[in-house]
Amino acid sequence: MLSPFANRLGIEHPLIQAPMSGSTPPALVAAVSNAGGLGSLGAGYLEPQAILDQAAQIRALGDRPYAIGLFVLPDEFEADMAAVAKAREQLDALMAQEGLDVRTSLPARWAPRFSDQFAALCEARPAVASFAFGVISPAQLGELHRRDIYVIGTATTVAEARAWVEAGADAVCVQGAEAGGHRGTFLHSAEDAMIGLFALLPLTVHALAAGAGAAGARAAGARDVPVIAAGGIMDGSSMLAAEVLGAAASQLGTAFLTCPECSAAAAWKQDLLQAEDHQVATIRSFSGRAARGLRNRFVEAMPEAAQGLPYPVLNALTAPLRRAAAAAGRGDLLSEWCGQAASLVRPQPAAELVARLMHEYRLARRALAS
Ligand SMILES: Cc1cc2nc3c(=O)[nH]c(=O)nc-3n(C[C@H](O)[C@H](O)[C@H](O)COP(=O)(O)O)c2cc1C
Structure with a gap:
């Protein structure tokens, strides 16, 4: 039987392939959606025209519901150019020392303009829009709902989940501390918002079921807002565990990184297979924003001047270095984002992975019932 959430979205399985900016090409998104899950295009780094082009490619590969994910950021960023110059010098020296023939350069913009990305998302009109790093405005939410686009907001604390519910989100995705990639945190320091999924999920489910009211009383007019679980989920039994906790x-995310359709660099995919849990850390080294990934050579050797640069300034400066590292097969110099259970990846085509996850989920369900 379809869950109300799956039913509302028109998908067969309670399974979302996370938007992973830079690693979720149309082929991966479409493969997951065509297999009955919800594929998501991570569009955080895409310019508006690229969002439209990739959305068209997804639609051409199958007419199933899919999501587009954006980072909620200001349109403009100020940077301390003296600090940028110093950081560039040290980053270039590190690349030279590591034998990589690449230098930093100043980008035309530090990041695409969020308002232009948002307009492109509205035009592309996916079934689902998901957001991280902040909350959208009531006007933006209204624009999405007018187009019948379902809105998922990312939260790393109960307060952030409540903020999304108050903003009118249709569902909240709770991102546990285990999760790979950037932290979605926007109301707290990254350090304060490192809450494990087994605490964050039931806390959020209880808080939202109480309609954000005090003393557990359900507020009048409270909506039922589905809670989606993210962080360290790599197999069907973990999916069932999340469901038992109210998801x-x-x-x-990480589970799909080793699919052949995923554009993650070959060296990154390879390193995930051997990743040990204690090597998967929360770092700011590549982007200036807290994110979970492998503590590799670049992280260890990160020059001091670059350490102080904020997101997205540092992210833009290291982009060409990471591209060169990927081309040279140097996993140790690129941002190898992953969740805490990374080494449980199973390299296989996305459709097979979806079928395998759902098979495991059903087996675990039967085992619990017997
Ligand atoms: C490589 C990578 C890139 C990510 N990029 C995004 C993104 O663009 N937008 C977003 O909302 N979440 C992003 N995330 C976080 C995921 O949405 C999700 O919280 C996370 O993958 C769940 O943990 P797991 O990787 O252990 O499955 C990313 C995660 C990874 C691993």
């Missing part, structure tokens, strides 16, 4: 669906 309407599971969102998996």
